[in-house]
Amino acid sequence: MPSIMVGEVKPGTKIIKDVVTPLGGVLFTKGKIILPRDIEILQAFLIQQIEIEGTLGDSTAPDTAKATKQTTLVKSGAVINESQLVKSNSPLHDEYEKMVALVKKSYASAAAAPLPILELRSQLEALISHLKDYHVLKFAPRVHLEQEYNYHNAVLSALTSYKIAQWCGYPQKDWMQCAFAGLLHDIGNVKVDAALLQKPTPLTPPEIEEVRRHTTYGYQLLRNVTAINEGVRLAALQHHEKIDGSGYPLHMEGSQIHFYAKIVAVADIFHAMTLVKAYRRAQSPYLVLEQLLTESFGKLDPVIVQTFIQKTTNLYNGTRIRLSDGRHGEIIFTDRSNPTRPMVQVESAIVNLMLERELYIQEIIA
Structure with missing residues (x-):
């Protein structure tokens, strides 16, 4: 008899076994047809699973639910996410991997040739068309090479920046530009010594200054790019600025910082800390959210941070x-x-x- 998580139950489903509450009372009897209101009742009583009519092959509870989301580090330097690999036919993952490959190619030529901005936009639109399947806390690349961290951070920041712009109620015309801001915020890293970006030991003060120049390098690289607006360029320049003026490179404060940069700052910090790097393990997304909340007091935009936390943690009971x-x-x-x-x-x-x-x-x- 197939069991299904309550969050996946559809109206019209027939129950084939009594549903019992945690205290032992019968909530629904065998044979009942589930109505929309019944799903809310199941969730209110903290029922996790029910048994439904249908063959195992027809069950909407996939075998992949048994897979965990743990990652395994292999000698090649790749992090392979086993539960994501199972979803090999996921259009979101397919378009994501195309986007990462295009960003990698674009970064490789950015210092010497114009960015293929129309190609980037086309692929970004293809990726965003599957945004309904993207959950910030749940999504992970199927395969992640540590040396490709910057490309994954760029694509994930694009997706998350788009969602934050939506969640915060900004005009629709800004959503795609916010995604571009996330995608290109670290483009200036192409002009920074790669050895510094991958250095496993603490940077010296001169090395820190060089890495920080990626913000001004990024603005310079994007200055003459068409099909993006000034907010995208400013996000590259300002995404490390802080509300209290303690950021860099210009020590801007509050309203001096473009709202694209404020959005990208949140997305960038979240993904930078939850992705694996060559010199650091991925951190718990929940601990990172708590750190973002702390940073919202004087460092990050508090409305953006609080909206981000509320939306990303809005998970159904039974997760x-x-x-x-x-x-x-x-x-x-x-x-x-x-x-x-x-x-x-x-x-x-x-x-x-x-x-x-x-x-x-x-x-x-x-």
């Missing part, structure tokens, strides 16, 4: 996760005033992450 201590569980309740610290069911126990501060969600599995 499967892995905790920092290795245990697997399911989110059963999220307090919107503490969205990074939900209640998680681990086997028969309830873990309240608001109280058990030493624990956190390491990754979302499905």
